[in-house]
Amino acid sequence: MHTQLPFLLAMIVAIVLLNMLANKLKIAYPILLVVAGLLVGFLPGLPMVRIDPDLIFFIFLPPLLFEASWTISFKEMKKWWRIIGSFAFLVVFFTASSVAVVAHHFIPGFTIALGFLLGGIVSPPDAVSTGAITKFVKIPKGTSAILEGESLLNDASSLIIFRFALVAVGTGQFFWQQAAISFLWMVLGGVAIGLLLAWIFVQAHKRLPLDAQSNIALTLIEPYFMYWLAEQFHCSGVLAVVSGGLYLSAKRLVFLNSTSRIQSFSVWESFVFILNGIVFLIIGLELPEIVEGMREKGIPLRTAIGSGVLITGVLIAARVISSYAALLATFIFRPGVMPRARSKKRRWLMPMLLGWTGMRGVVSLAAALAIPITLDNGAAFPQRNLILFITFIVILLTLVVQGLTLPSIISRSGLFEGLMEEEPEELTRRKMKQGLKQHVYQFLKNKYETELNGHAGMEKLLKLWEERAKAADDTWMNEKTKVIFVELLETQRQYLTELNKDPKIDEDIIRQQLYQIDLEEERLRII
Incomplete structure (x- = not known):
């Protein structure tokens, strides 16, 4: 512990320095974090930082999702709920299915269950990465709300796919009827538990004699408790945290005083920033072991990189296709809410731009790290190292290639010039x-x-x-x-x-x- 603590503190210092550099270069800090995670794996003599896969979700996901649900505009989510819902659920299922089919046919040793496992991991775009990148360009509030709302909700749908695929890989069986019932229970039960606990927490904040420090400490505990209790009832812990976080966010003026609101803003912003950075650096520290594990299984590094590039292409193509399908469906069924543009050419170019915003990030990393090392029977989990490596390649390519080019594409294309209908x-x-x-x-x-x-x-x-x-x-x-x-x-x-x-x-x-x-x-x- 005494040897690991200085290294962990050094990781936090590195995260802070990388954020300073990102601000100076005017690029999103997740881009530098993922590059640093790649480079840190090649540094000799660094200690291995291992976290129990069963604890990955519990440590990182609840606070990240909770903070995102507090910052998003629920009013905008209600306004654009149709397209947010379609991208958060239908598009995620379509993307995961596409990844499963391609992985099964083109990556040696991948079953359809492993393909769905990989699809569930890499399907959800990352809310933090998208927000960090789009803050450097001016885009309509509606587009921003769609991206943020989708990134918040699609974590739940993708992680449900991930859980079902884990069961299928472990048992070798999958029953659609049982899965459909379980899916409904996970969704409805997760939302119900999140809202119930959120209401209880509001009452506790209002009725107990809490000062600002106690209020903030309680908000740090709340997402973990929501996630844990929902998982105990075999519901979606992610949906419990998101629904509970949205409820608490709407009631913040009721149960938190001004001191608590001001101080909690800074505490949560710093906390989530550090968590994001740690996840990226942890995967970098595990890369040498991942590469060595693939080598032992006879998987060449070049083949693994090619698989990562292939899956990245599938993700981008699936998102672009989904964007055009959504626009076409809106044109046929609800033409009155079609996005307005100065020309038809710009209108039909917008889905291409929306398809280019699917940057992956910390949720995909956490999901990949959460894959168990062994199955229930003690055998090694099949293709674990390759799935981890492909996930890192997907995140690296989407953040670096799409993340670096997106601001330039938006500013140079002028796609949003005729769409800024909001008041200045x-x-x-x-x-x-x-x-x-x-x-x-x-x-x-x-x-x-x-x-x-x-x-x-x-x-x-x-x-x-x-x-x-x-x-x-x-x-x-x-x-x-x-x-x-x-x-x-x-x-x-x-x-x-x-x-x-x-x-x-x-x-x-x-x-x-x-x-x-x-x-x-x-x-x-x-x-």
Whole structure:
């Protein structure tokens, strides 16, 4: 342990340095992480870091999915639920099936069950990687919401395929009727358990005398407990975490105070960032052993690389085909919601671009590492090292090739120039702030009109919201005006919550303003 701890700390330092370099180069940090994971495997003398495959999912997936469900806009997910649902479930099944058929026919030693196992691992695009890459280019909010929502939900469907394929590989049998019943139970049971536990956690946050540190500590425990309990009932732990996380995110203003919300944002962002980096570096540390295992099985490195390139091509082709199928289905059945573009050429080029956004990442890595080393009968798990190697090649190629070219393709093609129908962000922000100030001013004037005359503090408070002039000092903020000021902040939150129901308003802007209100409340506490 004493020899491993300095190395683990060095890994975290390396992750931080790689993120600094990525920001300087203006590329997504997962790209540098996967390249570093490849290079670190060739460094001599590094210790082996092994994690029990049974613990991989439990350690890494719950917090990653929980954090993603807190940051996504549920309003946008509801707006685009049809296409998100089709990409998260139908496209994942189509992609996994395509990988299974190709792997069975073209990769020696792969059964159809092993093909579905590999398909379940590499099917889901990664939410973190997609978000990190698209932040460098301007894309419509609808497209961004589709990519984020799909990346959040497709983890559940792909990992259900992964679990069924593991059983099929271990037993050599697969019963479709039993699988269909199990699938329904995993989905419905997982969602129900996640929502039930989320409601219980909300009540605990509200009723227990918790401070900010205790609130944050409890949020760190919650995704693990949701995942564990769902798995005990043989449900989808992933869906439990996602559904519970979405519920808690919607209720965050109810059970967390401003201090907890501000501090938890930084804690969770740093925690998830470190987890992502560790997974990429762990696979790099295991690469030499993986390559050696393939060599012992008589699998040449060139053949394994070729298999990885082949599967990557299948994934990209399946996603592009699915994108065009979705556009064609929309054109036939719901032409009123067809994406608008300046020309038909641009409209039919958009699915190609959507197909190019399928970067794989940490969920695929975690799933591959979670493959057991041996079967129940003690025999070595077939093709484990080759599956791990192919998964790494897929992630490497999709992140480096697609990830590096995607921003350039979007900016140079001009595909989104005619699609930016949303109000310019700065104009939306100005309108929101103007409405917010008017709302607060009217609230003050109507409720405290009788207290304004002759009260210097109240007069300054009214003037502050009438003109937003900066006060010379905070001596006017006595206990009475402080209570009123806190009430003003709360009414602003209520106003923004109602404003968020407008489908034309970007939820990210609302959340940014809510964060500023939390900061204002924290400043008020120390006056």
